[in-house]
Amino acid sequence: MPFTAYDSETCSIARTLALVGDRWSLLVLRDVASGVRRFDELAGHLGIARNVLSERLRRLTDAGLLERVAYRDEGVRARHEYRLHGPGRELVVILAAFLTWGDRHLAGPEGPPALLRHADCGAPVHLTLSCDEGHDLGPRPRLRLEPGPGSRPRP
Amino acid sequence: MPFTAYDSETCSIARTLALVGDRWSLLVLRDVASGVRRFDELAGHLGIARNVLSERLRRLTDAGLLERVAYRDEGVRARHEYRLHGPGRELVVILAAFLTWGDRHLAGPEGPPALLRHADCGAPVHLTLSCDEGHDLGPRPRLRLEPGPGSRPRP
DNA sequence: GCAGCTGGGTTTCAGAACGCAACCTATCCG
DNA sequence: CGGATAGGTTGCGTTCTGAAACCCAGCTGC
Numbered sequence: 304m305p306f307t308a309y310d311s312e313t314c315s316i317a318r319t320l321a322l323v324g325d326r327w328s329l330l331v332l333r334d335v336a337s338g339v340r341r342f343d344e345l346a347g348h349l350g351i352a353r354n355v356l357s358e359r360l361r362r363l364t365d366a367g368l369l370e371r372v373a374y375r376d377e378g379v380r381a382r383h384e385y386r387l388h389g390p391g392r393e394l395v396v397i398l399a400a401f402l403t404w405g406d407r408h409l410a411g412p413e414g415p416p417a418l419l420r421h422a423d424c425g426a427p428v429h430l431t432l433s434c435d436e437g438h439d440l441g442p443r444p445r446l447r448l449e450p451g452p453g454s455r456p457r458p
Numbered sequence: 459m460p461f462t463a464y465d466s467e468t469c470s471i472a473r474t475l476a477l478v479g480d481r482w483s484l485l486v487l488r489d490v491a492s493g494v495r496r497f498d499e500l501a502g503h504l505g506i507a508r509n510v511l512s513e514r515l516r517r518l519t520d521a522g523l524l525e526r527v528a529y530r531d532e533g534v535r536a537r538h539e540y541r542l543h544g545p546g547r548e549l550v551v552i553l554a555a556f557l558t559w560g561d562r563h564l565a566g567p568e569g570p571p572a573l574l575r576h577a578d579c580g581a582p583v584h585l586t587l588s589c590d591e592g593h594d595l596g597p598r599p600r601l602r603l604e605p606g607p608g609s610r611p612r613p
Numbered sequence: 614g615c616a617g618c619t620g621g622g623t624t625t626c627a628g629a630a631c632g633c634a635a636c637c638t639a640t641c642c643g
Numbered sequence: 644c645g646g647a648t649a650g651g652t653t654g655c656g657t658t659c660t661g662a663a664a665c666c667c668a669g670c671t672g673c
Contacts, residue, residue: 306492307503313571315560316488316553322564326479326660333471337461337603342621348462348612352661357622380669382620390563392598396587398471399601400555405470408545409477414607416468421589422600428589432551434576435584443547445577446554448492452569457503481631497650507632512651535640537649 306448310455322366323394327351327359332391333398335369340384360385368394399430407442461603465610477521478549482506486514487546488553490524495539515540523549554585562597 311317323329330349339345342360346353363369368391375381387394399419406415419428432440440446466472478484485504494500497515501508518524523546530536542549554574561570574583587595595601 306489307494307499309572311485311489311504314488314557315564315571316556317485317560318564318571319556319560320481320484324479324481324484326475329475329479330466330472333469333603334461334466336601339462343619344462346621349466352663353622354624354662355660379619390559393559393562395599395601396585396597397552397555397559399587399599400552400585401471401474402469402603404545404548404552405472405474407548409470409473410608416470416606416608416610417464418604418606420602420604421591421593421595422602424589424591424593425602426589426591426593428587428595428599428601430551430555431586431588432554432583433586434579434581436576436579436581438576438579438581440576440583442551444550444554444583446491446550446583447575447577447580448488448557449573449575451571451573453565453571455571498648501650508651509633509653510631533641534648 306450308457309450310457313453313455319397323363323368323397325359327355328363329394329398329401331356331359331363332368332387332394335385336387336395336398340386341382345385363391367391396430399428403430461605463612464605465612468608468610474552478518478523478552480514482510482514483518484549484553484556486511486518487523487542487549490540491542491550491553495541496537500540518546522546551585554583558585 323332327349331345331351334345334348339348342356345351346356349356360369364371364385367389368387369385370388371383372386373381373383402417402419410416420426421428432444434440478487482504486500489500489503494503497511500506501511504511515524519526519540522544523542524540525543526538527541528536528538557572557574565571575581576583587599589595
């Protein structure tokens with residue numbers, strides 16, 4: 304049964320992209336994961352239009368990837384900030400995949416523009432793809448995507 | 459030095475997203491990686507507008523992620539198809555990251571809609587994030603993104 | 614006690630991107 | 644010659660995005 308016989312949108316890749324696959328969501332998540340948590344900081348750092356940022360934060364919060372947390376600096380009224388939440392914390396693996404690819408193929412001669420480290424021990428981090436037989440698949444893995452139990456035929 | 463002091467667009471995540479971070483590119487790459495290589499098949503399976511598909515294929519080809527390969531079925535004139543090429547073959551790691559996340563958080567009770575297997579041995583594939591000290595970081599890694607040698611201050 | 618500042622947005626409107634359908638064009642077959 | 648078909652391109656209307664202005668609540672200084 305060819306891949307084309309199955310519904311494109313049911314695939315987990317498509318579903319995940321529908322959630323965070325626009326031009327800004329992953330950058331917002333990157334910044335939040337890096338400690339940029341407040342609206343104005345995000346808007347300033349990302350260069351995103353404020354209405355778009357507002358809409359993205361709402362969507363990501365509604366989806367449970369971010370949480371709004373109240374905080375209060377001294378002498379200022381209570382405000383709130385955004386933090387990674389629940390499943391959102393696992394999205395950093397996707398960010399790491401983008402970072403790794405970009406470092407390998409888009410970095411200039413000066414080297415990678417950002418480094419990803421293990422927060423606990425400070426060592427650089429790397430992503431490996433391996434199969435349940437224990438083979439390491441390397442950077443250019445030979446893979447096959449096939450319909451799984453939750454697949455649906457194309458409408 | 460806070461993360462906000464560094465240019466958002468220089469980051470490898472941002473650069474990679476600028477290349478493939480629109481609503482369709484990664485789905486096109488998923489399909490091409492899965493053996494859907496011809497224009498009409500892609501258009502039909504993805505449900506993408508033909509002009510948009512045309513433009514995406516050109517961009518991805520220009521960027522060196524896809525190559526156009528001539529082929530000829532019997533009794534039909536020569537045509538061409540698209541295949542993953544060079545750095546494009548390494549993008550499947552990003553697709554695997556999306557798939558893994560979607561399987562964990564967006565799959566229904568029936569199970570994952572698609573399975574990713576090692577083409578050589580047929581075993582399911584998984585992604586692991588580990589640090590150079592050898593710690594396995596698990597699905598919710600505690601990471602720190604910091605400016606690297608190629609970083610630039612914010613303009 | 615009120616003017617101004619600040620964080621965190623919403624509103625408005627123009628321009629870019631997208632989706633749909635129609636059309637074009639080689640080539641091969643009958 | 645007249646389809647059939649793969650692989651696009653063109654034109655047009657709708658939707659999404661971006662920039663900038665505006666709003667609003669609460670603190671602070673005067």
